[in-house]
Amino acid sequence: MARIEKDFLGEKELPDAAYYGVQTLRGQENFHITGIPMSAEPYFVKAFGYVKKAAALANRDLGVLDVRIADAIVGACDRLIAGEMCEQFVTDFIQGGAGTSTNMNANEVIANLALEALGHRKGEYQYVNPNDHVNYGQSTNDIYPTAFRLALILRLASYMEALSKLQDAFYTKSREFQRVLKMGRTHLQDAVPMSLGQEFHGWGTTIGEEVSRIAEVRQLLHEINLGATAIGTSVTAASGYPELVTGHLSELTGTRFILAGDLVEATSDTGAYVQLSGVLKRTSAKLTKICNDLRLLASGPRCGFNEINLPQMQPGSSIMPGKVNPVIPEVVNQTSFLVIGLDLTVTLAASAGQLQLNVMEPVITFALFTSIFTMENAVNSLRVNCVQGITANVEHTRQMVLNSLGIITVLKPALGYKQCAEIAREGYETGKSLHDIVVRQRKLMTQERWDEVFSFENLISPKFE
Numbered sequence: 001m002a003r004i005e006k007d008f009l010g011e012k013e014l015p016d017a018a019y020y021g022v023q024t025l026r027g028q029e030n031f032h033i034t035g036i037p038m039s040a041e042p043y044f045v046k047a048f049g050y051v052k053k054a055a056a057l058a059n060r061d062l063g064v065l066d067v068r069i070a071d072a073i074v075g076a077c078d079r080l081i082a083g084e085m086c087e088q089f090v091t092d093f094i095q096g097g098a099g100t101s102t103n104m105n106a107n108e109v110i111a112n113l114a115l116e117a118l119g120h121r122k123g124e125y126q127y128v129n130p131n132d133h134v135n136y137g138q139s140t141n142d143i144y145p146t147a148f149r150l151a152l153i154l155r156l157a158s159y160m161e162a163l164s165k166l167q168d169a170f171y172t173k174s175r176e177f178q179r180v181l182k183m184g185r186t187h188l189q190d191a192v193p194m195s196l197g198q199e200f201h202g203w204g205t206t207i208g209e210e211v212s213r214i215a216e217v218r219q220l221l222h223e224i225n226l227g228a229t230a231i232g233t234s235v236t237a238a239s240g241y242p243e244l245v246t247g248h249l250s251e252l253t254g255t256r257f258i259l260a261g262d263l264v265e266a267t268s269d270t271g272a273y274v275q276l277s278g279v280l281k282r283t284s285a286k287l288t289k290i291c292n293d294l295r296l297l298a299s300g301p302r303c304g305f306n307e308i309n310l311p312q313m314q315p316g317s318s319i320m321p322g323k324v325n326p327v328i329p330e331v332v333n334q335t336s337f338l339v340i341g342l343d344l345t346v347t348l349a350a351s352a353g354q355l356q357l358n359v360m361e362p363v364i365t366f367a368l369f370t371s372i373f374t375m376e377n378a379v380n381s382l383r384v385n386c387v388q389g390i391t392a393n394v395e396h397t398r399q400m401v402l403n404s405l406g407i408i409t410v411l412k413p414a415l416g417y418k419q420c421a422e423i424a425r426e427g428y429e430t431g432k433s434l435h436d437i438v439v440r441q442r443k444l445m446t447q448e449r450w451d452e453v454f455s456f457e458n459l460i461s462p463k464f465e
Helices: 022-030 042-061 067-081 100-117 130-134 140-176 196-222 241-253 263-268 271-297 327-351 361-385 394-402 406-415 417-430 434-441 447-453 456-460
Strands: 002-007 010-015 181-186 189-195
Touching (some): 042 067, 067 130, 140 196, 140 361, 181 196, 181 394, 189 196, 196 271, 406 417, 417 434
Antiparallel strands (some): 002 010
């Protein structure tokens, strides 16, 4: 079964089961870029449902849209909001036209759902028209960015939850390892002692900072240009529509949206996306550092640091029997690199705007959704498949501290820098332990004083008298 639809460019045949129409089909045929359709991000589809519903309600309230048609459109939007019809959103994320194909995809699906609700067949647009009714007083240039911002707000909520859970996982391990003595390092060289718990707590703190930064940048997404229509002059929109539709969207979503004070500026501005992308990049850089630390601390098991053990997830080599690799930190690293690269995409696309519109917003959409979605998956994997199962090699880390020359720093207040440097050099050249040189050989300290100075508590939280 098929139906024929036409626009001013000509006719197209569509499967009768398709709720999208001729303009969506043209977009689908024109843009074979990523192979990833809009349906891959359900929050985006849901956001279009909310925005189109708010528009229908505002136009109904203003008396410019027939109540019966408006109610049918609202019912169709409710189905999108409920998660239905996702498979009908077939346009590629990256497309020419600043997102017009995606906006028309939404208009046509909603129109055909409304037609069926009113007892008509798909494509009978004389009763409910995608352009004249569903898109009344609207433009891709205000609808697409508003839906995009709402979808980002929804998507970021789940990403922030994933980061918070990872933070909690690090804090849980921090408590478990709070009395595990280990050597801290700077420049990859022995520095001064610390506890493994302190190290894990630091990672938790740094992830918590990212949750706060995302919450801050998310506020920028609450300013929208809904009602600006084509370039910010609100052409074709009824008087009072921008304020009314913004209020409806806030009420429907439970999220307070703010109508931009300068709709011309807001229609071409993509600065909020650059800011968000920068925060995502910052988090990626931090996660890369953490995963590199985990890989170093777990290196070995016999010829490396071997301070911690990561969960063994899979055989690590097709040639070396028994080898196990740190695959989870490795995949998080790679995801971080992807996000860092996509940040450049967002930056270039944002800078490519011309005059009253930035037509590159579709690739910004693809870059940000890809960054958030993949990073959320990576963060969840790091928590569940790695951090939660980490164990410590307690005695090994303790012996490394006691055999290290780095602990001479603890004696500097008592013995002075010069003498400590001489002792460290002697230990380096002879292989003697600091204990042998200080207590037994030079008798600079009694055993009792040594035990006091080098107790666990004093090593990780030094107090000098």
